[in-house]
Every structure is written in C-alpha cells, then in structure tokens.
Amino acid sequence: MNYQHSLLALAITSGLSAAPAAHALELGTFNDTAFSIGGYFKAEGIYEKPDDGDSRIFGRSSQSRVNLKTVTQKQGHTIVGFVEGDFYGGTYPGENNDLRLRHAFIKVDKTTVGQTWTGQFWAVAYHDYLDFLGGPRGTLGGFNFRTNLISHEIAGFRVTAQDPVNNDADIPDLAVNYNLNFDGGHRVILTASGREVANGDFVAGGAIGSKFMIGPHSLNLNAHYGEGLGAFTGVGVNNSLSSPDVENGEAVSQTGFDIGFRYVITSDWRANVAYTAVEVDDTADTNYEAHRVNLIHSVTPDLEIGVEWRKYSLAFGPLLPRGQQVEVMAKYAF
Template sequence: MPKQITPLLRVLLGATVLAVPQLVHAQGGKEADLAARLERLESEVTQLRTELAAARSRQDETAATAATAVRKSDETSVQVTRLADNTPKLGFRSGNTTVVLSGYVKLLASNARYSGGGDPSNTLGRDLYLPQSIPVFNPANPTSPTRVTDFSAKQTRFWVDATSKLGKHALKAYIEFDFQAAPGTPQALGQGTQRTTNAYDLAMRRAFIQLDRWTFGQDFTNFSNPAVFPESTDYVGGVDGLIFVRQPMVRYSLRLSHGLTLHLAAENPETASATAGAPVLIENGEDHAPDMTGRLEYAGGFGFLDLAVLGRQLRVDNAKTGAAHIVDSRPGWGVSASGKIFLDDKHGSDIRFQATYGEGIGRYLGLNFGPDAVLQTNGQLAGVRNLALFGAGRYALDDQWRVNLIASYQRIFYADTLDPATTAGIAMFNRQAWSVAGNLFYSPLKNVDLGIEYRHGERRLVNHLNGHVDRFDVAAKYNF
C-alpha cells in the first residue's frame, strides 16, 4: 500500500470511530420516537374504538327510541281516531253556546202477515210492531189471514243539542223531532196520503234543558233507562215487555260515589183507565199529584245496572157516569230492574234486560198495552197489575256485521172482581203479549246501517181469543 494513503486511512478510521457513537445514538432516538408514536397511535385507535362503540350504542338506542316512538304514534293515532269517533260533533258557535245538529235518515220496508185479519192502513200498527193492534181470530166471525207491505221514512229523526259554560255552571238545551210520533191519521192532520205525497207532520219527541244536576222538560221517563232498548229495525223493538214513555218532568241527579248515581223525578201524571165492558182506554185528565220516580244507577266499564221505583196516584172523576162515587182514586206503584252488560272490550257485544212488576203502571208498559185501572159500574176503580220481562243479546261478528236476538213478554192481572168467571165486562181486554225477533245488521261505511229482521208476535185477550203476526223488515239508515 502506498505511504501517502496511510495517513488518509488513519484520518478516515478516526472519523469513523468518532461518528459511530453518534449514529448509534441517533438510531436509538428514532426507535424511541417511533415507539412513542406507536403508543400514541394505539391510544388514539383505542379511543376511536371506544367512541365507535359508544356511537353504535347511541345509534341502537336511537333506533329503539324511534321504534318506540313509531309504536306510540300508531297507538296515539288509534286513540285519537277512537276519541274523534266518540267526541260530539263540533257544530257551530252562537255567542258562548256550541250548537250541534245531528240525526239520521231511515227507510223501513216491511211485510206482515196477520192471522186474524188485517190491520187498517195508515195506522200505527202498520208502521211498527204494536201488540195491541194485532187482530185476534174470532171463530164466531172468522176472517182469513192477511198479508200487507208498507214502505215508510217516518222514523227519520233529527235533534239540536246546544251547550254553554256559564262560569262554573254547565247549561244544555236539547230538542228532538221525528215524523213517526205525530198522532192521528194523515187525513185528520191534513197530511198527504200514500196515494200521492206521503207527507207527514213533524212531532216533538224530547225537549229539555239541563242546568248542572237539574233537568227540566220532556224526556224518557226516569222509571227506565232507554239504553236497554235493543238494536232493531223496529221503532222500539220488543215493546211488549219494555217501559216506554216520554213525558214532561223535573229531574235531579246526584252522584253518590264513583259510578253510582241517584236520579229523582216528578213527572207528568195521567190515569189511563178503561170502563168494564169497554176496553177502550181513556185519558181522564183529573190527576192531582205528579208521578214520582227514583232510579239508582251503577255504571262502569262492565256496563250498567239500574234499580227503579215508581209511585203514583190514579184518579178518576166519574160524575158524568152518575155513579155513587163522584171521585175515586187509588195508589199505583212499580219496581223495575234493568241493565246492559258488555261481553268484550270493544263494547260491540252485550246483553240487555229489564224486569218490571207493579200495580197501576199500564201506561208505562208496551205503549199502554193495558189500563192503569178499570172503572167499575159502582164508580170505584179496580186495580190492575202487570208483569213485564225483556231480554236481548247483541253479538258483533266483526267491525261491520252484528246479530241481535230479542225476546219480550207482558202479562196483565185484573182484580178478582173483574174475573171473567163473575163478569164478562173485561172479556175483550188484553191479557198478554209476547214476541221474539232476530236481525242482522251490516255497516258497509261509517254511519251507514243496513238491517234485516224477522219478528213473531202474539196477542191474547181475557176471553182467550188470540192473534199473531209474522213481520219481516228491511231498513237502511244514515246517521249524520
């Protein structure tokens, strides 16, 4: 090796010796820095994983909350729909009063077969089932069975409901009309006939005002709860054994406890008597004391149960008969138990019943099927007792279809002094009536009801003469 190269190698070796420690030190620093960075990255990754898990958890909770909200929204929508269906119509405002107009239009087509001859045209018995109008078959004067067909829209009804809030007081006025209740014949009322216009007078059914617990005006008698009336194509449905009276009254309602209410009323009196030998009922108009009624009602989610009592004075001024007793009176009384029991949570199916017994209550039962009392030839009133039974079952097949079965019965017991064995004075008086019916209703649209019904009814007299009717009805009704 040349000599001049040796010093250079020495210099290079020395520099290398001096540089190696620095390189080693530098390399160690880089490894430490990389390790620190790795730790920071691992820490950041861990943190990101934690945040990701938290985000996913929050997302799951949000999804669950959203699902719950959707479910609650659906439930709320259903509740709102039900509430809207059950809430009275808004109507319109007049000052501080809300006025609602409601009602229904109804067409009834009926075909009836009478075993004892026909019921005259344009009479109440042709428009609805009325047991006292069923002709009886008399072997001494036989008649052939008669079949009749009638169409009528007389049962069309509307009402006005006005409510106000006056400070802490609730005020309500209600008036209801239909075309069925007008008395008399079309000719007597100057109406049209079935031959031409079929026009019928408007008649007041109910008209009253309510101020807090008080009711003043005309309504269904407090002796009964009309909520027991069955769903029927007929005007009443099962009238034989039902209490059915509308009349003026003053009523007071007191809530005794949760679900328990007491209703007390003083109602219009009217003694409907008959004279021995003449079954025609007479409105005497000589009453002095009002009919007093009390009804205890217990209502809840199951339905309701009622217990009602009636006390009255029967009074007849028979001066025109020349009888020994110018004026005669006697007490009348009655008790009734009724109710409606729901069979499902939707209240679509139920059973309804009423049982009534009393003396001097003839005009309250079966549209006055029997007299309150019988005026004898000696000028005294003889008592008349009544037993009335009614039952109905309603079964909802679904939201549109339902079936109703109805049974009704009334029996009249006359005083012993009027027994047919001792006098023929009441031979032609009504003794009993009963009927059974079944129907099917279909609601293709909300507030539209289509119904078909068959009814068999029988009337029997004290002398055992009887007659029956088989009635077939078809009805269409739109509630508004």
C-alpha cells in the first residue's frame, strides 16, 4: 500500500456520525435497484498564523464531494453499492483540486468489501469539527485513510481486516470494535487494534470512545493506549509518514485522550469545544496538543455556516502547520 496516497482527510457531519452519506436525493428504482446521489458543496475561508512562517489568508472548496449509492433487495439479501469522490487529490490532501476516490465498496447484509473506513476509524466518538484536514488527529480516527478491506458486523461486534500500512507485512492490519448503546443516546465503543510494524513485530493497542448525553447537549470522551497506533492517530515517531510506530528497530507506544463538548443553543445554533493530547514514548518525547472552538448555524436543514478557531502543536504536512487557524465556511448538503 502507498501510505501517503492513502491519507484520509477526515470530515465529520453535524450528526456525529461516521456514515458516508448524511443526505441523499432519491433518483428512483430500476430493475429492483434503488439509486440515489448525495454529497455536499463546501466553501472555506481560512486565516492561518503559523508559529514559524508568515500569516496568510486563503480559500478552498476541495472538500466538496459527490456520491452514488445503490440498494438492491434480492433473494433475501440487501446489497448496497457506494462510490464517492472529493477533490483532495495529490500526495497530501489539498495539494491540488484533482478528483480523488474516497469510498468504493459493496455491502451485502452485514459484510462490507472494498475501499472504505478502516476499522480503527470506527473506534472514535466524533465531535462537531469544521476542520476537514486536521480533523480529530490524536485519536484513532485522526490520521485515517481508506483501504481495501473486508469487515463483518455481528451481535454488536465489527471485525475488520485491511490492507496493511506496512508494505512488507505478512498479515492484514486488524481491528475489532464492540458497540454498547444505552437508553438516552449514550454510547460506548471498545476497540482492539493489531498490526505488523516495520520491524516485523505484531503489536497491539486499544481504545475507548464514549458519548454521554446531557439533555440536548453531549460530552464525548476518547482514549487510546498501545503500540502500532501512530499510523492511525497521526502522531508517531517524529511525525513520520514512511515508518510510523518504529524507532531504532523497536515498536513505539503512545497514550492519548480527546474530549469534546457540544452545546445546543437553539434548534438552529450549536457550539463545540474540544481538546486533544497525545504522548509518544519515543526518544524525542513527542507531545501533541490540539484546541478548537466553533459556532455553527443551520440556516436550513441542508445549509450550514460556521466559524472555528483551532491551534495545533505539531505540523501535519504543508497545509497543517504548527500554529493557529480561523476558518469560516458555508456547506450545502444534498
């Protein structure tokens, strides 16, 4: 697998869901197959003040995307096909405006094959982020990417085998998620992750994601610990793309947590605050912190505008320098 070309620029919908399509336009049914299209258009204006370098103001619309979904009921089975693209082509997302394949999968009942979220992605209770490129880095959904994989859901478990980050690995990267849903909308996600790293060791880690409802508001807590997790959090040995989680021939462990609170002001207004911290047991004693605050207004059910301030203590490629950003955006989903 080419790791750099598989980087995920993570987008989170306002519903705190990891589902690939939040909105859809039904096109009709043909030969027992229902067709729909979905996606959104998003325009962003960003003021950036890096700790090292000059400030700048720029705009982009690369996050905009479109998808096609088919659903067929046949011989007692539900068959779903899904393909989606955005415009974050290039080695680093946002490097240019080329069309990029995000998802392309087939789901038959509870089994999914193709390119879609990694099993580690499902470990996280996500916040209401505006930052598509930064996303929840520091959680197992932070440095996410989509790979060719197979996953199966049964009795609250999701078992995933996927294309390994380590090109020389002899076994797939693995993840097992277990979801606990409670009355009132509370939720807990338990995840075990295992993979073969560059030194040939098979290493493991674990994570917990949780969402607690406080009236209409919500508190999300995520935590992780183990080896081999930098490939998914984005915080690895010297923030390395080529050889995450291995230093001087040894696997490196890390510990991290992420907390966010969503406050529903009215039916049309909501605000979010979030904080992430990760400590890596490498020779550089890598530490990562992220802060963010945002305010989002739903003009209509399909149209949102918002503003977000965020600060990162580490750089993640040329479009995510260490320092501060302020984003204003408008997003229209269809």
